[in-house]
Amino acid sequence: MTGLSSLQTPTLVLDRLTMQRNIDMMAARARELGVPLRPHGKTPKNAEVAGQLMAAGAIGVTVSTLREAEGYFAAGVHDIFYAVALAPDKVARIGALIAAGANVTGLVDHPDAVRAIGANAVQCGTVIPVAVELDIDGYRSGLPDRDGALESLAGLIQSTAGVGFAGIMSYGGASYGCTVEQARALAETHRQALVSAHGRIEALGIPCPMVSFGSSPATLHAARMDGVTELRCGIYVFQDLFQAAIGACRIEDIAVSVLCTVIGIRPDLNRVVVDAGGLAMSKDLSTARTSSDAGYGLVCAIDGTLLPDVYMATTSQELGLLATRSGAPLPFAQMGIGTKLRILPNHADMTAAAYEQYHVVAGTTDVTAIWRRFNGW
Amino acid sequence: MTGLSSLQTPTLVLDRLTMQRNIDMMAARARELGVPLRPHGKTPKNAEVAGQLMAAGAIGVTVSTLREAEGYFAAGVHDIFYAVALAPDKVARIGALIAAGANVTGLVDHPDAVRAIGANAVQCGTVIPVAVELDIDGYRSGLPDRDGALESLAGLIQSTAGVGFAGIMSYGGASYGCTVEQARALAETHRQALVSAHGRIEALGIPCPMVSFGSSPATLHAARMDGVTELRCGIYVFQDLFQAAIGACRIEDIAVSVLCTVIGIRPDLNRVVVDAGGLAMSKDLSTARTSSDAGYGLVCAIDGTLLPDVYMATTSQELGLLATRSGAPLPFAQMGIGTKLRILPNHADMTAAAYEQYHVVAGTTDVTAIWRRFNGW
Numbered sequence: 001m002t003g004l005s006s007l008q009t010p011t012l013v014l015d016r017l018t019m020q021r022n023i024d025m026m027a028a029r030a031r032e033l034g035v036p037l038r039p040h041g042k043t044p045k046n047a048e049v050a051g052q053l054m055a056a057g058a059i060g061v062t063v064s065t066l067r068e069a070e071g072y073f074a075a076g077v078h079d080i081f082y083a084v085a086l087a088p089d090k091v092a093r094i095g096a097l098i099a100a101g102a103n104v105t106g107l108v109d110h111p112d113a114v115r116a117i118g119a120n121a122v123q124c125g126t127v128i129p130v131a132v133e134l135d136i137d138g139y140r141s142g143l144p145d146r147d148g149a150l151e152s153l154a155g156l157i158q159s160t161a162g163v164g165f166a167g168i169m170s171y172g173g174a175s176y177g178c179t180v181e182q183a184r185a186l187a188e189t190h191r192q193a194l195v196s197a198h199g200r201i202e203a204l205g206i207p208c209p210m211v212s213f214g215s216s217p218a219t220l221h222a223a224r225m226d227g228v229t230e231l232r233c234g235i236y237v238f239q240d241l242f243q244a245a246i247g248a249c250r251i252e253d254i255a256v257s258v259l260c261t262v263i264g265i266r267p268d269l270n271r272v273v274v275d276a277g278g279l280a281m282s283k284d285l286s287t288a289r290t291s292s293d294a295g296y297g298l299v300c301a302i303d304g305t306l307l308p309d310v311y312m313a314t315t316s317q318e319l320g321l322l323a324t325r326s327g328a329p330l331p332f333a334q335m336g337i338g339t340k341l342r343i344l345p346n347h348a349d350m351t352a353a354a355y356e357q358y359h360v361v362a363g364t365t366d367v368t369a370i371w372r373r374f375n376g377w
Numbered sequence: 378m379t380g381l382s383s384l385q386t387p388t389l390v391l392d393r394l395t396m397q398r399n400i401d402m403m404a405a406r407a408r409e410l411g412v413p414l415r416p417h418g419k420t421p422k423n424a425e426v427a428g429q430l431m432a433a434g435a436i437g438v439t440v441s442t443l444r445e446a447e448g449y450f451a452a453g454v455h456d457i458f459y460a461v462a463l464a465p466d467k468v469a470r471i472g473a474l475i476a477a478g479a480n481v482t483g484l485v486d487h488p489d490a491v492r493a494i495g496a497n498a499v500q501c502g503t504v505i506p507v508a509v510e511l512d513i514d515g516y517r518s519g520l521p522d523r524d525g526a527l528e529s530l531a532g533l534i535q536s537t538a539g540v541g542f543a544g545i546m547s548y549g550g551a552s553y554g555c556t557v558e559q560a561r562a563l564a565e566t567h568r569q570a571l572v573s574a575h576g577r578i579e580a581l582g583i584p585c586p587m588v589s590f591g592s593s594p595a596t597l598h599a600a601r602m603d604g605v606t607e608l609r610c611g612i613y614v615f616q617d618l619f620q621a622a623i624g625a626c627r628i629e630d631i632a633v634s635v636l637c638t639v640i641g642i643r644p645d646l647n648r649v650v651v652d653a654g655g656l657a658m659s660k661d662l663s664t665a666r667t668s669s670d671a672g673y674g675l676v677c678a679i680d681g682t683l684l685p686d687v688y689m690a691t692t693s694q695e696l697g698l699l700a701t702r703s704g705a706p707l708p709f710a711q712m713g714i715g716t717k718l719r720i721l722p723n724h725a726d727m728t729a730a731a732y733e734q735y736h737v738v739a740g741t742t743d744v745t746a747i748w749r750r751f752n753g754w
Binding site: 006008009010011042064065066084085086087088089090093109110112113116138140141142144173261263264265266268269273275278279280282283284285316317318319321336337338349350353354355356376377 | 383385386387388419441442443461462463464465466467470486487489490493512515517518519521550638640641642645646650652655656657659660661662693694695696698713714715726727730731732733753754
């Protein structure tokens with residue numbers, strides 16, 4: 001059996017025991033809320049992880065790219081929600097999935113999109129079910145639910161050939177910048193807005209089967225989710241330092257790390273250089289906005305044991321420079337040239353995107369499997 | 378012929394006419410300095426670009442990963458400098474390249490690395506030529522040239538089986554945070570340090586054929602480079618908004634851009650949403666440190682014409698939110714749903730890393746070729 005110590009670095013390590021704990025935790029949370037999960041596949045982008053999610057009761061997956069949709073469908077997941085506003089010229093690829101037997105739902109938030117998607121779908125000989133994204137808090141995208149705009153868009157979808165009205169959704173992404181209390185309040189604001197919108201649409205005689213809410217931290221902290229039909233959470237599967245910094249997990253819940261090798265030691269500068277830099281970790285510095293700034297990541301021994309106080313302070317394209325947050329001397333005895341270390345990422349999605357595959361372990365340094373990712377678009 | 382307007386987005390566009398101007402510019406600059414170029418292949422990671430660089434007089438390539446080394450060698454480039462401190466367990470892959478006929482030089486900055494690399498090379502039945510990285514300014518990595526450390530390391534390399542002494546190098550990366558005047562001064566500091574080190578090593582009777590200096594801005598602004606045997610510049614091939622912000626190029630010299638599609642329009646928020654987000658652009662925010670903060674990138678029409686004042690203000694994983702820097706209304710008439718736009722990147726290396734290939738154009742929106750990248754490690 002291959003061990004982590006024999007791998008070329010940098011490479012991506014996934015501990016499937018830690019991941020399974022996270023999957024079980026959120027599945028239990030969803031049961032507690034009484035709402036099924038449609039986990040966001042943009043985090044793992046992987047067939048085997050999807051299998052674990054479905055086994056834990058997921059009703060399907062959410063995706064952020066069509067390559068994910070195609071990958072998950074090939075892996076046997078049939079119910080797919082592409083939760084990014086649909087560019088009209090992507091209709092043909094969704095039509096091909098539907099023709100092959102997938103249930104794919106698209107997303108819209110503007111009448112021009114509905115008309116263009118419908119026209120393209122008719123040309124492709126398909127009908128695309130579309131949900132409407134509601135902009136509840138001005139965070140990102142979606143239709144503001146005012147002045148009858150939602151009712152009007154739902155009516156347009158009903159009357160446009162090539163599309164069908166699937167329901168409504170919102171994204172509580174602002175919960176990423178929240179305290180636990182604020183995230184709970186945000187979740188309730190979204191829930192009420194979705195329930196209100198659902199009632200007004202059905203009052204028009206338009207069936208609205210999907211009422212979808214997303215974001216891991218808001219779901220974790222929500223007091224209730226009744227009226228919502230599915231929860232789109234993604235990052236909880238792997239967790240990361242940003243989720244830990246905002247109280248959504250513990251550091252020991254982080255399931256992915258970047259295996260790297262010490263290639264430079266400079267006791268005079270209290271610096272260690274590793275072969276994982278900006279490309280290997282991503283340039284995500286999200287924890288800098290929190291009280292737990294981890295630089296580009298926290299540092300563990302090859303067996304996953306955290307080296308307290310050690311972090312990746314700076315990067316260039318292929319180099320990471322390790323230091324201590326306190327300024328105390330680095331544990332140079334554990335960091336000789338050639339030593340392998342594991343770096344926990346700020347943002348698992350961004351870091352994992354640089355890798356074609358996961359080297360899977362299960363609590364030890366033995367590699368038990370290699371799982372491929374669906375990267376790109 | 379395919380046009381950009383028919384491509385699925387996000388995708389990466391390379392204008393080879395702009396690139397050729399950049400290649401010719403730096404080739405002329407190198408001739409002016411009287412020192413040949415060994416361009417850094419970590420920017421393009423592509424065989425066809427390497428062909429253009431060699432045709433313009435390059436003596437070989439610099440690489441930052443072994444996958445680049447393997448890719449460039451397969452593309453016919455024989456002289457390769459792997460300019461990242463060599464992890465001892467990467468020796469076998471270099472040995473395989475050498476056995477196949479490549480001239481690959483590795484990099485070291487510590488005696489422990491020399492001993493481990495030598496031992497592994499002997500086991501593999503190969504001899505790895507290694508250069509020593511000098512740390513001139515504490516910027517990143519390398520050996521401080523004091524107390525005889527360089528002479529001692531050169532002697533160790535000479536006397537260690539499995540390695541051979543190839544020369545010395547330094548990296549003027551601090552020039553990325555400099556004014557033009559400071560970059561010129563930095564280049565001269567590095568040059569003098571390298572020339573001094575070269576003289577002391579040769580005085581010991583150790584031949585030192587390679588005296589290698591790198592960084593595009595420092596090379597552009599250097600007053601002289603005599604005594605240096607090769608220049609390692611990379612980013613100039615594509616240029617980017619950060620290089621423009623520090624005065625190393627003009628915005629119209631930027632050869633790569635991300636083609637994306639408008640998927641949301643919100644005149645009430647003065648916002649346009651495109652399907653290129655943090656993964657498509659990278660999270661590199663390097664221009665924020667300059668007086669020309671471009672957010673996540675500047676926005677052009679599909680034909681490459683800059684839309685003045687429009688930039689990508691924020692991103693999520695797959696969404697980019699466009700705004701104006703002045704707060705003036707966005708040109709919504711040019712940004713309807715489905716419109717294709719091109720985003721110029723802050724850092725071309727980081728942005729290009731998300732893509733498997735370039736869609737190549739030559740001043741128009743016609744795609745004339747698809748060129749593959751050597752991603753990963």
